[in-house]
Amino acid sequence: MERLNEQRPTRGLSAAALRGWGYLFLLLGVVARAVIQNGMLNLRGVTGQQLLEALQGSNETMVLATVSLIMQALEACAVPIFAFLLVEGFFHTSNFAKYLGRVALVALVSEIPYNLAMGGGFFVTSTRNPVFALVLGLILLWFYRYYGEKSAKNIFINIIVTLAAILWCGMLRIEHGTFTIVLIATAWFMHGKPMRTMVCAIMSALGVVFSMLYLTAPISALTIHFYNEEKGESNRVFNLLCYPVMLLVAYFATFLI
Numbered sequence: 001m002e003r004l005n006e007q008r009p010t011r012g013l014s015a016a017a018l019r020g021w022g023y024l025f026l027l028l029g030v031v032a033r034a035v036i037q038n039g040m041l042n043l044r045g046v047t048g049q050q051l052l053e054a055l056q057g058s059n060e061t062m063v064l065a066t067v068s069l070i071m072q073a074l075e076a077c078a079v080p081i082f083a084f085l086l087v088e089g090f091f092h093t094s095n096f097a098k099y100l101g102r103v104a105l106v107a108l109v110s111e112i113p114y115n116l117a118m119g120g121g122f123f124v125t126s127t128r129n130p131v132f133a134l135v136l137g138l139i140l141l142w143f144y145r146y147y148g149e150k151s152a153k154n155i156f157i158n159i160i161v162t163l164a165a166i167l168w169c170g171m172l173r174i175e176h177g178t179f180t181i182v183l184i185a186t187a188w189f190m191h192g193k194p195m196r197t198m199v200c201a202i203m204s205a206l207g208v209v210f211s212m213l214y215l216t217a218p219i220s221a222l223t224i225h226f227y228n229e230e231k232g233e234s235n236r237v238f239n240l241l242c243y244p245v246m247l248l249v250a251y252f253a254t255f256l257i
Contacts, residue, residue, distance in 0.1 A: 011228065012226045012227060012228030012230075013223060013226045013227055013228060014227075014228060014230040014231060014232025014233075015085060015088060015089075015227070015230065015231050015232055015234070016231065016232030016233055016234040017232055018081060018084075018085060018223055018224070018227055019081075019082075019085060019234070019239070021077075021081060021220075021223045022078045022081040022082050022085070023078075023242055023243075023246075025074055025075050025076075025077040025078035025081070025220075026075060026078045026243065026246065027246055028071040028072075028074045028075050029071060029072050029074070029075025029076075029078070030075075030117060030246055030247060030250045031071060031250060032067070032068040032069075032070075032071035032072045032075065033068070033072065033117070033118060034117040034118065034247070034250035034251055034253070034254060035250050035253050035254060035257070036064055036067065036068040036071070037065075037068050038117075038118070038120065038254060039253065039254030039257045040064055040257055041061060041064055041065065041068070069213075072213050073213045073214075073215060073216045074216055074219075075213075076176075076207065076211075076213055076214045076215075076216055076217040077216060077217055077219050077220040077223075078220070079130075079176050079179055079180055079183060079204075079207075079214075079217060079220075080183050080200055080203075080204045080217055080218075080220040080221070080224065081220050081223060081224065082134060082180075083134075083137065083180055083183035083184045083186075083187055084183070084187045084200065084224050084227075086103075086134050086137055086138065086141075086184060086187075087141065087184060087187040087188050087191060088187075088227075090138065090141045090145075091191065092231070096138075096142065099138065100135070100138050100139070102236070102239075102240070103131065103134050103135050103138055104135050105240065106131050106239070106240055106243065106244075107129060107131035107132045107134070107135050109240065109241075109244050110129045110131050110243050110244040110247065111128070111129055113243075113244040113245075113247035113248045113251065114128075114129035114244075114247050116247070116248070116251040117247040117248070117250050117251040118247075125173075126173060127173045127174070127175050128172050128173055128174045128175065128177075129174075129175060129243075130174060130175045130176045130177070130180065131243065132169075132172060132174045132177070133169055133174045133175075133176060133177040133180035133181060134180065134184075136165045136168055136169060136174075136177075136181065137165070137180060137181060137184040139165070140161055140162060140165045140181065140184060140185070141184065141188060143157070143158065143161045144158060144161075144185075144188050162181065162185055165181045166178050166181050166182075169181060178210060179207050179210050179211075179214060179217075182203060182206075183200065183203060183204065186199060186200055186203045187200060197221055197224055197225045198221075200221055200224060201218045201220075201221035202218075204217035204218045204220060204221065205217065205218045
């Protein structure tokens, strides 16, 4: 007979499990671009449009390019997940400076592996890794909290700092930058509201304004919907190294092709 005081397992997805889904979607995108696009197809640095043009080549190129496009589209699902988790982490952290420092450290550690995997060199100025958008997003959230009281002045300041974050993403050429900032702002203002999952899904769908590869981004709402407000078991070292190691493995894999 089950004891009445026995703790039953929590249903749904913890923050750690949700982060796992985010890493999975990231992995698909990294493999698509670093291994398939840059390695197998030797199309390093091409745009999505140029990749579509590659479909007009051989059948093998068509198949590989199609698979790469699908995987890159699925990678877009990681953006709403990590934007959502950033806001949740902001509300639950007891030390904002340390939280910001950890995210900034991931961004810095990931930059050279990102350059190698996506650009083929140590220093690539054409784009920055997407974790930098989370750093700007955290700074944005600090302003949202500091100017949280509803007033015309604070609303104006929040609009200005949001636009500034978007402009910085553009100037620094951060991958997924603008889309990430928009989703972070959405997750903040919808935090704790019953309709937050639906609104996040709608805003994710509007990502097609920035790129057609964001067409699948609303799929992430299925994982966010099952978030159970639990932290789950997590390892900070793993969270620090997962993305840069993923990039490095993909980069070195291209030499084996």
